[in-house]
Structure formats: structure tokens, C-alpha cells
Amino acid sequence: xxxxxxxxxxxxxxxxxxxxxxxxxxxxxxxxxxxxxxxxxxxxxxxxxxxxxxxxxxxxxxxxxxxxxxxxxxxxxxxxxxxxxxxxxxxxxxxxxxxxxxxxxxxxxxxxxxxxxxxxxxxxxxxxxxxxxxxxxxxxxxxxxxxxxxxxxxxxxxxxxxxxxxxxxxxxxxxxxxxxxxxxxxxxxxxxxxxxxxxxxxxxxxxxxxxxxxxxxxxxxxx
Amino acid sequence: xxxxxxxxxxxxxxxxxxxxxxxxxxxxxxxxxxxxxxxxxxxxxxxxxxxxxxxxxxxxxxxxxxxxxxxxxxxxxxxxxxxxxxxxxxxxxxxxxxxxxxxxxxxxxxxxxxxxxxxxxxxxxxxxxxxxxxxxxxxxxxxxxxxxxxxxxxxxxxxxxxxxxxxxxxxxxxxxxxxxxxxxxxxxxxxxxxxxxxxxxxxxxxxxxxxxxxxxxxxxxxx
DNA sequence: GTCTATAGTAAGATAGAC
DNA sequence: GTCTATCTTACTATAGAC
Numbered sequence: 001x002x003x004x005x006x007x008x009x010x011x012x013x014x015x016x017x018x019x020x021x022x023x024x025x026x027x028x029x030x031x032x033x034x035x036x037x038x039x040x041x042x043x044x045x046x047x048x049x050x051x052x053x054x055x056x057x058x059x060x061x062x063x064x065x066x067x068x069x070x071x072x073x074x075x076x077x078x079x080x081x082x083x084x085x086x087x088x089x090x091x092x093x094x095x096x097x098x099x100x101x102x103x104x105x106x107x108x109x110x111x112x113x114x115x116x117x118x119x120x121x122x123x124x125x126x127x128x129x130x131x132x133x134x135x136x137x138x139x140x141x142x143x144x145x146x147x148x149x150x151x152x153x154x155x156x157x158x159x160x161x162x163x164x165x166x167x168x169x170x171x172x173x174x175x176x177x178x179x180x181x182x183x184x185x186x187x188x189x190x191x192x193x194x195x196x197x198x199x200x201x202x203x204x205x206x207x208x209x210x211x212x213x214x215x216x217x218x219x220x221x222x223x
Numbered sequence: 224x225x226x227x228x229x230x231x232x233x234x235x236x237x238x239x240x241x242x243x244x245x246x247x248x249x250x251x252x253x254x255x256x257x258x259x260x261x262x263x264x265x266x267x268x269x270x271x272x273x274x275x276x277x278x279x280x281x282x283x284x285x286x287x288x289x290x291x292x293x294x295x296x297x298x299x300x301x302x303x304x305x306x307x308x309x310x311x312x313x314x315x316x317x318x319x320x321x322x323x324x325x326x327x328x329x330x331x332x333x334x335x336x337x338x339x340x341x342x343x344x345x346x347x348x349x350x351x352x353x354x355x356x357x358x359x360x361x362x363x364x365x366x367x368x369x370x371x372x373x374x375x376x377x378x379x380x381x382x383x384x385x386x387x388x389x390x391x392x393x394x395x396x397x398x399x400x401x402x403x404x405x406x407x408x409x410x411x412x413x414x415x416x417x418x419x420x421x422x423x424x425x426x427x428x429x430x431x432x433x434x435x436x437x438x439x440x441x442x443x444x445x446x
Numbered sequence: 447g448t449c450t451a452t453a454g455t456a457a458g459a460t461a462g463a464c
Numbered sequence: 465g466t467c468t469a470t471c472t473t474a475c476t477a478t479a480g481a482c
């Protein structure tokens with residue numbers, strides 16, 4: 001009467017790398033396809049059939065692995081949120097100066113936006129929809145994260161390397177600017193005349209512009 | 224064999240204020256409801272039934288006035304785009320200093336975001352979806368608008384009231400920051416602990432933060 | 447575990463009475 | 465012009481063969 005390892009229940013299978021490998025392959029394939037489809041069409045605008053086609057898998061497999069559309073969408077969201085909070089604890093520390101910390105954080109956020117553009121779009125779409133499905137994240141982890149960063153900002157202000165600003169609103173601004181390079185990409189492509197998307201130089205100039213604003217607006221000469 | 228004025232074709236009826244009044248009332252009602260529903264659910268996630276219910280009108284009336292869902296959505300978009308370009312020509316002028324012009328422009332954009340939050344969300348949603356329906360706007364009017372503003376920025380740089388920055392990227396940043404106060408409202412509500420939405424003080428502090436960044440990063444002492 | 451076939455439902459759109 | 469009833473399609477989800 002030990003635990004059955006191979007029963008037909010999606011949640012129970014261990015990711016051992018052996019028998020779980022095909023499952024891992026399928027779920028990864030599905031999650032990847034779902035991220036791409038949800039990013040463009042939002043939750044309501046995406047069909048399970050479209051995701052199945054993008055994943056090159058029969059429609060029924062999606063239900064086998066994730067149950068229903070809502071659960072699949074939430075799985076995609078969870079995957080995104082798990083990477084969203086990275087980088088701050090690395091860069092926003094009392095040991096660094098405001099200038100050094102903010103620059104590192106902004107560059108890291110910009111890199112996240114570039115490497116995970118669809119994730120950024122799904123996050124934005126969920127916000128437009130009211131954010132009900134990530135309430136626990138917004139009011140819990142994210143709020144704590146902002147408080148933690150705010151505490152470091154306060155230290156930077158105290159030791160004179162940062163001008164006093166609202167930590168919350170400064171972060172809102174940084175997130176808005178960096179993520180807009182994914183969320184509003186069509187606008188930028190059109191204005192800059194890049195029919196096939198922005199290139200490294202565009203992201204570089206965009207990042208420099210954000211740094212100019214944030215450092216110019218917050219860092220002191222001492223920073 | 225003259226033109227028939229009162230035939231049952233939606234496009235042919237003049238908006239004279241007399242017989243056209245009920246039509247105007249219905250179309251306004253529908254557009255208002257559609258803006259609210261599309262803002263939250265995107266194009267694909269919104270149903271004609273939901274819009275009809277919000278407009279307190281039978282579903283068939285929507286098709287009578289707008290033909291189909293796509294046309295209704297585009298009508299909403301057109302209405303939004305027609306107000307999006309306002310304010311720049313008023314504030315971004317060579318006669319003003321960089322500081323004065325940018326501050327006026329940013330305050331106006333922030334006011335637009337507050338008064339037309341759903342419009343901002345629909346614009347964002349269309350961008351997430353790829354922006355195919357507003358290509359002509361992005362590549363035409365918007366691009367010209369950016370070029371016009373860029374010319375004034377160049378003058379400001381030349382007369383020493385502005386530090387050299389990329390006009391395009393600076394505008395991207397300003398739009399991203401101001402519009403995020405509508406698009407990402409749930410995030411801000413959660414982080415700031417405002418269950419019933421941001422208040423005037425929050426928008427004031429947000430606007431001040433944006434001004435600190437933009438003016439601190441671009442305006443010279445001379446501005 | 448994988449896939450085909452299908453049940454059940456919701457959506458866009460229209461016909462036709464009033 | 466307005467609204468009810470309905471047609472047709474597309475979607476979510478599942479049953480059941482393999």
C-alpha cells in the first residue's frame with residue numbers, strides 16, 4: 001500500500017527525468033504555445049483549439065494535462081510570476097549606491113522584457129482584465145517586494161545617494177517604461193520604422209533613455 | 224430620382240439633431256457600453272450580448288447600427304484615436320521652455336489617462352493584439368506627430384533648455400508612465416492598498432514622480 | 447497516455463413581426 | 465426603427481476506442 005507512482009493523475013507524477021520525460025515535454029510544449037496565444041489574444045480571445053494547433057498536439061491533450069482553459073491560463077500566469085520578482089534583491093541593496101543599484105535593476109528588467117516579451121504581454125493583459133487571477137500575488141508577494149525595495153531606497157536617501165521620491169511610484173514608472181518595450185512594440189515599430197521589429201540598438205537607446213530619466217531624476221551627485 | 228434621405232441605411236442618415244436624435248442617443252449608448260466591455264475583456268473576450276446588456280438594448284440593435292462586432296470595435300477605436308493626439312501642439316512649442324512644455328504635456332496626458340481610463344485600456348489591448356487595426360494610425364498620424372514633437376525638442380536642445388535625448392524614446396517613456404496609471408491600475412491599487420481605486424492624491428504623487436524623472440533627466444538649469 | 451468523435455453550449459449574425 | 469426568435473458556427477469539455 002505504498003504510493004503509486006505511475007497512476008493516471010497529472011499532479012502525482014514525479015519529474016524524475018525518466019518516465020516523466022514525455023509528460024514534461026508535452027506540458028512544456030503546451031505552456032509555451034499557450035503563452036504565445038494568450039499573449040496575443042488574451043484569455044477570452046484564445047481558444048483551446050488554437051493553442052493545441054500551436055503546440056502541435058490534439059486538443060484533448062490540453063484537457064488531460066491541465067483540466068480546463070482557466071487552469072491552463074493560471075499555470076501560464078504562475079510560471080510568469082515566478083520569474084517576475086527576480087533581480088531586485090540582487091541589485092537593490094544598501095551596499096550599492098543608488099546609481100549602481102538602479103542601473104543594474106533597470107538593465108535586468110529591460111532584459112526580462114526582451115527575453116520574455118509574451119510573458120510581459122500576458123501580465124499586462126491580465127491587468128487590463130482587472131487582475132482578479134493574480135490578486136494574491138499583487139497584494140502579497142509584490143507588495144512585500146515593494147516594501148523591501150522601499151526600505152533600501154530610504155537608506156539611500158539617508159546616506160545621500162538618492163533624492164527623496166515615492167518608492168512605489170518610482171517602481172511603477174520603471175516597470176511601465178521597461179515593459180512597454182514588449183507591450184507596446186507595434187507602436188514603436190511603426191514610429192521608428194522597423195517593420196520587422198526593434199533591433200538591439202533600439203533596445204539599447206531605449207534603455208539609455210530610461211536610465212537618463214531615472215538616474216537624472218533620482219540620483220544625487222554623490223551617487 | 225433624387226437621393227433618398229430617410230432610407231433604412233445606417234450610414235445615410237444625417238445627424239441633424241432633429242430626426243437623428245434617437246439614433247445619436249442609441250449609438251452613443253452603444254459606444255459607451257462597448258468601450259467599457261472591450262476595455263476589460265479585449266476584442267475576442269467580449270460578446271455582443273454582454274455589450275448589448277451593458278447598453279440596455281437588444282442585441283439586434285448593435286448589428287443594426289454597426290453591422291458586426293469588428294466594425295463596432297473599430298468605431299470605438301476611431302473615437303479613441305481622435306482624442307489621443309490632442310495637447311501636444313498646445314504644449315510642445317518652441318515658444319515655451321522645455322520645462323514648461325513638458326510639464327504641461329505630461330499633466331495633460333495624465334489627465335487624459337484619468338478621464339478616459341477605458342480608452343487607454345482598449346488602446347493597450349489593441350497593441351497587445353498586434354495593433355493591426357490601427358496600423359494606418361501608428362504609421363501615419365502618430366509618426367508625423369512624433370516627428371513634429373521631435374523638431375521642437377531639437378529647438379529646445381539648440382537653445383539650451385533641454386539636454387539631448389532621443390525624442391522617440393522619451394515620448395515612449397512618457398506615454399508608458401502616464402498610461403500605466405489606467406492600464407496597470409489593479410497593480411497600483413494592490414501595492415498602495417487602495418481597494419476602491421486610486422484617489423486624487425495618488426494621481427498627484429504619480430504625476431509629480433513622472434515630472435521629477437522627465438524634467439530631472441532632460442531639462443537643463445536654463446530651462 | 448494519446449487521440450477521434452461528439453455532446454452540450456455560447457456566440458455572431460439575421461429574418462421577419464411589429 | 466425596434467425587438468424576438470432563430471439559424472449557423474465555433475467553442476469547451478468529455479467519453480471512449482486504442
